[in-house]
Amino acid sequence: MKLSPTMQKYIVHWGEMGTRWGVNRTVAQIHALLFLANNPMTADEIMETLNVARSNVSNSLKELQSWGLVKVQHELGDRRDHFVALQDVWEIFRVITEERKKRELDPTLTVLRECAIEAETDTEIEAATREKMDQVLEFLEVLLSGYDDFKKLPPSTVIKLLKMGSKLGQLASLFGKEDV
Amino acid sequence: MKLSPTMQKYIVHWGEMGTRWGVNRTVAQIHALLFLANNPMTADEIMETLNVARSNVSNSLKELQSWGLVKVQHELGDRRDHFVALQDVWEIFRVITEERKKRELDPTLTVLRECAIEAETDTEIEAATREKMDQVLEFLEVLLSGYDDFKKLPPSTVIKLLKMGSKLGQLASLFGKEDV
């Protein structure tokens, strides 16, 4: 596939972004490419378009599929796999945050809970330290349960809430007087 | 400083987390250590506690200071720098998201805007592709402006909003009927 200069810039930057957030550059680039592409692409096409090794494409695609961001399609009379990416931006965001939560935040929560329990019987640990551990744990729990609520809402509602912004804050402080 | 088993586990895990989100392991560990510590620590103490090279400590502390997560303190009759970390969990979260936004999201937004402009005159690019680029841009803009609003609110209000969760969603859909 021929990349226009703009697409090239876009894809390169997206790869850069990936590395800054702990995502493999090639994986991010392929994701950007498939997102921008308007037709399914074969692994070989991706390889030629991005100039990366075939194996690299294969592994990256597997990774993207495990995230649920890319799916395989087959075309009549063609044995090759054709790959398509999720096309809806909000859906992509939802999938990434959800997967990231599952892979990183949830395990962290588990460890923090273990630590909280162990801290109770750990005689060497100071009370103030224990309290701080508890605060972090509670923070994450509030944040994640809030996230769980919001992710159920349709994007249009979330957009509304975002646009209400600080007005919502005023509302909440009002209610807050007699605690929610 | 002597690390209790629990603290050790905590700090090691925090370092692990860091690497998964693009943060240097030592930086993350030192941050965890200083957060848990109830007294300011010198670079040498940190070095001995975590078993890392002095230079590594120095650079990591510089990094943490540039993030605004760690500050220097001086004690009477002691020439050495003593380091303390922000102790408030919400404040830490706020600082990290804000800094991360400034360093990664804002530059990305700039690039995406450039791409959107270039895409208009890029004859090779398909209309559908251009639209998708626009959608990503708009998504990020809504998200970030929403974030800008919420970050002004006191944590207590944000907690209330988070706990209201899906109830808030129902509210927003109601308002939505005649658009906000």
Place this chain on the structure above:
DNA sequence: ATTTAATTTCTGTAATAACAGAAACAAAGG
């Protein structure tokens, strides 16, 4: 069954990032 096409796994190399230790630098105290 055998050939051909497609994909994955494996292995070695290259690039990157993390790090230790040494050297250089800065600053305070005598």
Place this chain on the structure above:
DNA sequence: CCTTTGTTTCTGTTATTACAGAAATTAAAT
């Protein structure tokens, strides 16, 4: 000013990760 103490910068090494290319595997078609 010169010594001591503390901090930073520099240099080389190590470890990790990313990657290319080859080999192996799988599966469809003749």
